[in-house]
Amino acid sequence: MSSTWHILGAGSLGSLWACRLARAGKAVRLILRDPQRLAAYQAAGGLTLLEQDQATHFAIPAETAASGGPIHRLLLACKAYDAAPALARLAPRLADGAELVLLQNGLGSQDEVAEQVPHARCIFASSTEGAFREDDWRVRFAGHGFNWLGDPLNSGLPDWFDDLHEAGIPAEWTVDILTRLWRKLALNCAINPLTVLHDCHNGGLLEHLGEVDALCAELAELLRRCGQPEAAEDLGEEVQRVILATAANYSSMYQDVRHARRTELHYLLGHACRAAARHGLALPRLEQLRRRLVENLQARGLPSD
Numbered sequence: 013m014s015s016t017w018h019i020l021g022a023g024s025l026g027s028l029w030a031c032r033l034a035r036a037g038k039a040v041r042l043i044l045r046d047p048q049r050l051a052a053y054q055a056a057g058g059l060t061l062l063e064q065d066q067a068t069h070f071a072i073p074a075e076t077a078a079s080g081g082p083i084h085r086l087l088l089a090c091k092a093y094d095a096a097p098a099l100a101r102l103a104p105r106l107a108d109g110a111e112l113v114l115l116q117n118g119l120g121s122q123d124e125v126a127e128q129v130p131h132a133r134c135i136f137a138s139s140t141e142g143a144f145r146e147d148d149w150r151v152r153f154a155g156h157g158f159n160w161l162g163d164p165l166n167s168g169l170p171d172w173f174d175d176l177h178e179a180g181i182p183a184e185w186t187v188d189i190l191t192r193l194w195r196k197l198a199l200n201c202a203i204n205p206l207t208v209l210h211d212c213h214n215g216g217l218l219e220h221l222g223e224v225d226a227l228c229a230e231l232a233e234l235l236r237r238c239g240q241p242e243a244a245e246d247l248g249e250e251v252q253r254v255i256l257a258t259a260a261n262y263s264s265m266y267q268d269v270r271h272a273r274r275t276e277l278h279y280l281l282g283h284a285c286r287a288a289a290r291h292g293l294a295l296p297r298l299e300q301l302r303r304r305l306v307e308n309l310q311a312r313g314l315p316s317d
């Protein structure tokens with residue numbers, strides 16, 4: 013089986029992974045959106061990774077989904093709402109026994125992808141690393157963090173896992189990936205939408221702790237009902253710790269709205285509300301939060317699904 017890392021999406025996280033794997037001598041190929049993006053990439057001659065005041069250039073080969081050739085290992089590094097449509101174009105190229113690593117935040121997109129490729133192995137990832145695009149093909153590594161990877165259907169460690177350590181990508185294999193993804197989703201639901209509605213950095217929520225606490229109580233109830241009691245433990249305390257530790261930061265949803273970009277709402281708060289409805293669980297504060305956020309996004313002319 014080929015050991016090439018195909019990476020779909022040369023955005024923030026995709027570029028961060030691609031550059032570190034290439035630096036470690038691993039075979040990497042980028043899959044870009046269309047021939048125009050490929051031409052723009054080729055004109056730039058590769059990706060540039062910015063770490064502190066150091067810029068390193070990597071001439072990583074790239075192609076589009078329409079290029080031929082089998083794919084054995086695919087890192088899907090697009091936004092949650094792009095994951096299933098992007099994969100649909102690649103599915104015919106997936107080799108038997110192909111392995112996919114899904115970097116999307118939130119929940120729901122992983123199942124949309126897995127349904128399309130029942131013969132491939134889908135590995136879910138949860139990342140606390142931070143990166144952003146300073147420009148096309150120029151990505152700044154902004155926050156050191158960690159990556160947890162796991163497969164809810166198969167606890168066996170993939171044979172390429174050491175590639176990550178060799179590339180300096182901090183990662184651990186976990187059998188509890190769904191617990192991690194649910195916990196992160198709950199933290200996101202308790203913080204991010206309120207920062208948009210109150211137009212504030214995370215620390216601004218210290219003036220709205222009653223609202224935050226009430227949301228945490230409903231989120232904890234949802235997690236227990238979804239079979240994730242561990243993800244519910246001390247949720248309110250951790251939310252307050254995160255608010256304090258990141259008081260000066262603006263949440264990812266706040267930044268998306270600020271830059272008039274589509275949010276991943278559907279796979280975060282939207283997923284929580286759909287899961288509650290499926291379980292016949294009434295969570296009025298969470299539902300009201302979703303409605304207020306949808307109205308807020310619509311008033312700005314942004315997609316609200």
Ligand code: NAP
Pocket residue numbers: 020021022023024025026043044045046049089090091092094097098115116117139140141142143144145276
């Ligand atoms: P991003 O910077 O917006 O990059 C997404 C990339 O996907 C873009 O380069 C986009 O291409 C590409 N793309 C979309 N559809 C495509 C297609 N059909 N074919 C090829 N490429 C396609 O997003 P990101 O910040 O890396 O986020 C990726 C995921 O990681 C999200 O779920 C996010 O929540 C999560 N995450 C991000 C961070 C972070 O610090 N950035 C941290 C933790 C988790 P174009 O350039 O052509 O638009």
